[in-house]
Amino acid sequence: MLLAIDTSAGTSVALVEGDLVLAERATEDTMRHAEVIGEMILGVLADAGVSPSSLDSVVAGMGPGPFTGLRVGIAAARAFALGIGAPIIPAVSHDAVAFDAWSAGIRGPLLVVTDARRREVYWSTYELGDEGPARAEGPALCAPGDLPPHSDGQRIDAVQVSAGSLARAERQNRGRGIQEQFSEPLYLRSPDVTMPGARKRVSQ
Amino acid sequence: MTDGPVVLGIETSCDETGVGIVRGSTLLANVIASSMDEHARYGGVVPEVAARAHLEAMNPTLEAALAEAGLGLDEIDAIAVTSGPGLSGALMVGVGAAKALAVATGKPLYAVNHLVGHVGADVLDDDALEYPTIALLVSGGHTSLLLVRDLVGDVELLGETIDDAAGEAFDKVARVLGLPYPGGPQIDRVAKDGDPKAIHFPRGLMQAKDLEKHRYDFSFSGLKTAVARWVERTSDAGEEVPVADVAASFREAVVDVLLTKAFRACADFGIPRLLLGGGVVANARVRQVAAERAEAAGVTLRIPPLSLCTDNGAMIAALGAQLIAAGHAPSGLGFGADSTLPVTEIQVDEGGRAD
Ligand SMILES: [Zn+2]
Numbered sequence: 397m398l399l400a401i402d403t404s405a406g407t408s409v410a411l412v413e414g415d416l417v418l419a420e421r422a423t424e425d426t427m428r429h430a431e432v433i434g435e436m437i438l439g440v441l442a443d444a445g446v447s448p449s450s451l452d453s454v455v456a457g458m459g460p461g462p463f464t465g466l467r468v469g470i471a472a473a474r475a476f477a478l479g480i481g482a483p484i485i486p487a488v489s490h491d492a493v494a495f496d497a498w499s500a501g502i503r504g505p506l507l508v509v510t511d512a513r514r515r516e517v518y519w520s521t522y523e524l525g526d527e528g529p530a531r532a533e534g535p536a537l538c539a540p541g542d543l544p545p546h547s548d549g550q551r552i553d554a555v556q557v558s559a560g561s562l563a564r565a566e567r568q569n570r571g572r573g574i575q576e577q578f579s580e581p582l583y584l585r586s587p588d589v590t591m592p593g594a595r596k597r598v599s600q
Numbered sequence: 601m602t603d604g605p606v607v608l609g610i611e612t613s614c615d616e617t618g619v620g621i622v623r624g625s626t627l628l629a630n631v632i633a634s635s636m637d638e639h640a641r642y643g644g645v646v647p648e649v650a651a652r653a654h655l656e657a658m659n660p661t662l663e664a665a666l667a668e669a670g671l672g673l674d675e676i677d678a679i680a681v682t683s684g685p686g687l688s689g690a691l692m693v694g695v696g697a698a699k700a701l702a703v704a705t706g707k708p709l710y711a712v713n714h715l716v717g718h719v720g721a722d723v724l725d726d727d728a729l730e731y732p733t734i735a736l737l738v739s740g741g742h743t744s745l746l747l748v749r750d751l752v753g754d755v756e757l758l759g760e761t762i763d764d765a766a767g768e769a770f771d772k773v774a775r776v777l778g779l780p781y782p783g784g785p786q787i788d789r790v791a792k793d794g795d796p797k798a799i800h801f802p803r804g805l806m807q808a809k810d811l812e813k814h815r816y817d818f819s820f821s822g823l824k825t826a827v828a829r830w831v832e833r834t835s836d837a838g839e840e841v842p843v844a845d846v847a848a849s850f851r852e853a854v855v856d857v858l859l860t861k862a863f864r865a866c867a868d869f870g871i872p873r874l875l876l877g878g879g880v881v882a883n884a885r886v887r888q889v890a891a892e893r894a895e896a897a898g899v900t901l902r903i904p905p906l907s908l909c910t911d912n913g914a915m916i917a918a919l920g921a922q923l924i925a926a927g928h929a930p931s932g933l934g935f936g937a938d939s940t941l942p943v944t945e946i947q948v949d950e951g952g953r954a955d
Contacts, residue, residue, distance in 0.1 A: 430692040434699030434709075434933030441703070448704045463648065464689045467655045471693045472700035474659050479673060479704025581655065587648035595775060598828040 397446065398453045399437065399476060400563035403429045403469030404461025404489035405510060409436040410560035411444045412455075415567065417560035419443035424556050429468035437476065453482050455563045457489040459582035460518040460535045461510065470581055486579055487566040490520040493554040494529035495565035497522075505532075505549030510557075512537055518584065519543055528568045537584040605677040605924045608665065609917025610658075612694030613686025613714045614741045615639060615650045617657040619665035620914025621676070622921050625723045629668035630907055630914040633657035640781045644771055645740065651689040658697050665913065673705050678930070680920025683711040683948040684941030686741065691937030699933055708930035710920040711948040713941055714911075716755055718877035719748050720919030721908040729902060732871050734758075736862040738886075739878035739911070740767030740782070743858075745816045745865055746943060748875075751919070752926045757943045758865055759816025762805070766854055767880050769820035773850050776828045777843050787847045788883050794848030796885075801826050801853040806860065815868075816861050823853055855889050862890075866899050875902045879910040923947055 397413045407429050410420040419440040423432055441448065456473035459466045477484040490508045497506055506522040506529065520534030521544060533544065569575065604624015611618035615636055621629040635653030639645045666673065681698035684691055695711075702709035718737045722729040735746040743761040748754070764772070767784060774783025779790065804819030827850050834841050858880075866874055874894060880886060881903055894901035908915060923946075932952020941948065 428936065430695045430699075431934055431936040433696050434703055437700060437703045438933060448706070464651070464692060467651060467689070468692050468696035471655055471658055471696035474700075475662070475697035476700040476704040478659050478662060479701045581652075583652070587646060587652065589642050589646045589649065597832055598825050599832050 397451050398455055398563060399451050400455040400559035401437070401469045401473040402457030402489055402492065402557045402559045402562050403433070403465045404457050404459045405555055405557050407432050407436060407469065408557060408559035409440050410558070410563060411440045411446065412560055412563040415564055417564070420558065420560040422556060422558065426462070426465060429465040433468055433472045437472065448480050451480055451482060453477070453485055455485045455487050455566055457492070457557060457559065457562050458486045458578070458580070459489055460512065460537065460584050461489060462513050463583060466581060485566060487562050488520070488531070488535060488576070488582065489557045489562065490518070490535050491529070491531065491565040491569065492557045492562035493552055494522040494524065494531070495561045495568065496558060497550065497552055498524045498529045502550055505546065507543065507546040507549065507551040509543065509551065509553045515539065517543065527572060530574060535582055535584065605921050606671065606675060607678045607680055607917040607920040607924065608676045609680040609913040609915070609920055610694045610698045611682045611714070611717070611911055611913040611916045612654045612690050613682050613684070614690060614911055615645045615653070616911040617654045617661050618911055618913035618916070619661045620912055620917045621665055621669040621671065622724065622914060622917040624921055624925070625728065625918065627724045627914055628671070629665040630912055631661050631665040631668055632912055633661050636782065643775060643781050647687045647689055650687060651693055654690055654693040658693060676705070676707055678708045678710060678920060678924060680710040680712050680916045682714045682717065682916050683935055684714060684938035686714055686939060688937045688939040691939065695937050709933065710923055711931040711935045712916055712919050712923070713943060713946050715742065715744055715746070715943050716751065716946045717915040717919045719746065719755070719875060720751060720922060721877060721904045721915035722875055722902055723751070723918050723922060724908060724914065725904060729875060730873060733873040733875050734862060734865045734869070734871055735875040735877060736858060737878045738766045738858060738880035740771065741765055742878065743818050744943065745861060747865065747869060752922050752928065752946060755943050755946055759814070759818065759861065761818040761820065762814070763819050763821035764824065766818070766820055766858060769824050769854060772824050773827050776831050777846060784880060784883055787851055788885065790844050791848035791851045791885065794842070794844030794846070796848040796852035798842065798845035799830060799849040801849055803853055803857045806857060816865055818857060818861065820854065823850070851883070851885050855885050858886065859890055859893055863893055863897055863899065866897065872899045873902070874899050877904065877909050881909040882906055
């Protein structure tokens with residue numbers, strides 16, 4: 397049994413056993429990740445009637461997503477894993493969206509797009525075969541006008557990423573031998589800082 | 601004191617990821633991971649850089665603190681975390697981690713005020729602080745003068761900076777003088793050979809007209825500009841800038857304003873106790889002048905060790921332990937990061953809904 401957390405869009409928390417989502421709580425609110433994260437974790441544990449010690453890993457949605465909210469979920473997932481002495485499994489948040497599309501019966505090429513703020517979007521492309529989705533390109537960042545062509549397939553603009561689907565997607569990927577080695581958040585953008593230029597005079 | 605609750609404190613309000621562990625008023629661990637070096641090339645703390653560093657450092661710092669205390673998580677009685685004030689993206693990393701750790705371990709969680717935490721650091725000293733006390737907290741992020749009647753029940757903000765924090769003024773003046781970031785230690789270093797009376801720089805909010813409305817407030821923006829203007833005028837005239845004298849004179853102006861207002865509060869309220877906290881306490885001249893004036897005014901001066909003055913998790917844990925000892929209920933799980941949390945809110949969301 398595992399706990400999954402994703403805050404790359406809104407906040408989503410799930411308890412998953414194998415391919416079965418035992419409990420899931422979510423909000424599309426993109427401003428209150430820090431406020432809701434604790435109650436949502438406690439909530440799914442209560443919904444499923446399980447104690448933290450019966451979990452054996454924690455899946456963390458590593459983005460891409462707006463940084464401030466994204467970090468709340470990753471910090472929570474890592475701290476929870478530390479708290480129960482279990483490993484943390486990083487996962488690409490877009491994979492959950494592709495998994496949902498695949499589960500709904502969609503096949504063929506798929507473009508997943510999520511908001512990156514500042515007039516940019518995060519995107520990934522997938523090929524949805526019968527065995528499941530396989531990410532072809534991404535995740536990456538671009539202006540909405542620069543998205544890869546997708547006339548031959550579907551496009552999903554996701555406003556929510558399901559933690560339950562994220563855990564199931566990760567499990568499916570692992571079962572198919574598709575595994576990526578990474579552990580850090582997928583920021584895809586450098587911190588917005590301006591190097592100090594020459595100091596301006598205060599007197600004329 | 602060797603008994604009392606074992607509390608783990610998490611602090612992420614600025615550029616230090618701090619995790620501390622206390623048992624009652626005994627310090628067991630104080631581990632700090634600083635991202636200061638990453639900010640140096642930008643000349644100041646960059647919030648996004650700080651927040652990224654907090655996320656990276658959080659679990660390693662938690663583990664290091666537990667190792668330093670020689671404790672397992674099962675031996676912790678409660679968790680305390682800074683809810684504010686501070687940089688909101690930075691605070692959120694600590695809040696997210698603390699909530700998840702509390703749920704995972706089933707421990708009660710206390711969301712506390714960073715500034716009151718600075719005062720709380722003093723309970724870890726051998727002679728416990730007496731109340732009421734005046735507290736002057738000065739760092740790169742805040743400059744606040746507090747009247748603390750009761751650490752866990754009654755803290756009043758007497759005054760604060762109306763523009764730059766004192767630490768920021770040190771950074772900016774260091775830049776004017778071509779010295780690297782952070783400015784505090786640099787100014788301190790070059791000021792050693794300077795004459796603090798060489799140049800009289802203006803003291804902010806110290807004139808008679810400010811005595812009523814801004815009696816305990818601070819302003820360092822005018823001082824910073826005055827120093828820059830003086831340096832420009834000197835070099836425009838083709839003269840060499842006497843860096844040591846400028847640094848010493850600037851530092852003297854800052855120290856003078858900070859301590860004049862702090863001791864004024866002691867006198868006004870008839871409280872012969874002054875606690876200093878925050879990173880600027882590392883400044884040698886602040887400590888020296890404070891000691892001289894305290895002696896002259898018959899005020900007991902308290903300065904916690906430097907590792908407990910700069911931002912750290914032990915002070916947050918110490919405040920949490922005091923809240924528990926005073927019978928406060930844990931915070932709910934619904935609080936957030938509050939970048940402007942007022943000092944009167946010592947604990948946030950006490951007894952909040954936790955289902
Ligand atoms: Zn501080």
